[in-house]
Amino acid sequence: MNKTEMKTAILDAKQTKGLTWDAIAKAVGLSKEFTCSACLGMNSLNQTQAEACAESLGLGPDVAAALQAFPHKTWDQTVPTDPLIYRFYEIVGVYGETIKALIHEEFGDGIMSAIDYSMDIQRQPDPKGDRVVVTLNGKFLPYKSW
Known part of the structure; x- marks a missing residue:
């Protein structure tokens, strides 16, 4: 299978x-x-x-x-058309440079790991309509010089 x-x-x-x-x-x-x-x-x-x-x-x-079995982490579409998934692409498109700039300012030159990583999705009640809270928690990995 x-x-x-x-x-x-x-x-x-x-x-x-x-x-x-x-x-x-x-x-x-x-x-x-x-x-x-x-x-x-x-x-x-x-x-x-x-x-x-x-x-x-x-x-x-x-x-x-x-x-x-170890997965092949691939997907069919470059930009997904599902509205919920597309919004995450939109968030990265609009705020990606901001996220990168703020991480670099706080941690230095490096990346957030998607291997040493966790995610949490919660509902936050709100009188104006419930909120989706997505927490992405990845280890900072500095670039090395050699």
Whole structure:
């Protein structure tokens, strides 16, 4: 089973069982954000985590094996057309240089890791309409001279 077939099987089982990403993540023992990413094929799980994930969804060892396979982090579109995902591209397009300038001013010349990284997505109630709070937390990696 490849990652695309795995993703389809997981999404079908999730819908059939009426599970949330949070419930699946609790069974796996990881955050909902990382668990969702692995289930969508963009990260991998270790054997124990993969088996717990597959079991929580009522899926077999073929899904558990696919969850353990290292992903090819690729996507079909250069700029996505899904409005929610596109907004993140828009944010980086409008604020990317600002983010870079502020990180460099605070930390120096380097990057934020997407490997030593975590993400948290929360709902913040607001009388004018609930807010989406996305926290991206990556280790600073300075560029080296040699």
